[in-house]
Amino acid sequence: MRQLLLDIRPIAAPSLNNFVAGANRELLARLRSTAAGEPGPSIYLWGETGSGRTHLLRALAAEASARGLYLDADQVNNTAADTLIAALQATRAGVWLFDDIRLLEPLAQGALFRAINLAAARGITVVAAADDAPRDLPLREDLRTRIGQMLAFRIQPLQDEERLELLQAHAAARGMKVDVDVFDYLMRHGRRDIRSLLGILDLLDEHSLTRQRPVTLPLLREIMQTRLL
Structure with missing residues (x-):
């Protein structure tokens, strides 16, 4: 059996600097402002699988002031709503990031709705992402409405x-x-x-x-x- 070699080559972590912007320069500028702690609206990112949504959210989580809090759909689905809200209330993160929100189960959708309202009351920026336009998200109506009120960016494919x-x-x-x-x-x-x-x-x-x-x-x-x- 062939012995595997230990690969010790460092892999660059997701950052806003190593994201190839292409036609997404306006989006990248907005995320840089968010990472710098500048006030602004909550943001919704959407685009096809592999478009870079998760890269951008993880980069923002790493670079945001006081570090952003990144949660994917599985994490939200597997956390009781009250527990999630309590954790959000306790965190010092200035940006809350929710990935693949179209995969949220009904109870988790309710938790995200509460989280968005809590963030608005505390002046915290929410950045959510999925592969559907806001109006096409398979979510409960009140949550879809909240998402539709965010500043929406479609991630444009690269040339x-x-x-x-x-x-x-x-x-x-x-x-x-x-x-x-x-x-x-x-x-x-x-x-x-x-x-x-x-x-x-x-x-x-x-x-x-x-x-x-x-x-x-x-x-x-x-x-x-x-x-x-």
């Missing part, structure tokens, strides 16, 4: 040159040496969403390490063919 920039930055963060033809093949033959592209790039790095082979186009083809089987 090909921006996707290449992101892939190159991700490879550099992993310490990978990748020729342009490898990136070109990945973008032409891989899935279009960023999550899948980065996933293949990570897998390519892993196979390169464990097999002690350089990152080459033949290795990429081999990996992509295996994934299709």
Whole structure:
């Protein structure tokens, strides 16, 4: 059995600086203001899976003044409403972030509704995210109305040159040496969403390490063919 090599290459944590903005510069500027503690409205982000919603929320959680509080749908679903509200009342975080809110169960939707009202009373910014436009969210009506009152941004997909920039930055963060033809093949033959592209790039790095082979186009083809089987 092939022995796995320990990969000690540092991976860049999500930040607002390593998010490739593309057509989302206005959104990024707003999030920078929020991270700096400037007053402003609560925000709703939406876009297709792999558009960078979670990256932005985790980056904001790390960079916000007094650190933001990041909660995904599973965390909210698995926390009793009163317990969640008590935790929010106790936290010193100045930004509350809720990811994948379309996946919230009925009781959790009620908890989020209460959290948004509590945040408004305390002058705290809420940033919520999902893959649907506000009006299409499968949530209870009062919560959907609250979300619709937020400043909404649709995360615009990257153009090909921006996707290449992101892939190159991700490879550099992993310490990978990748020729342009490898990136070109990945973008032409891989899935279009960023999550899948980065996933293949990570897998390519892993196979390169464990097999002690350089990152080459033949290795990429081999990996992509295996994934299709």
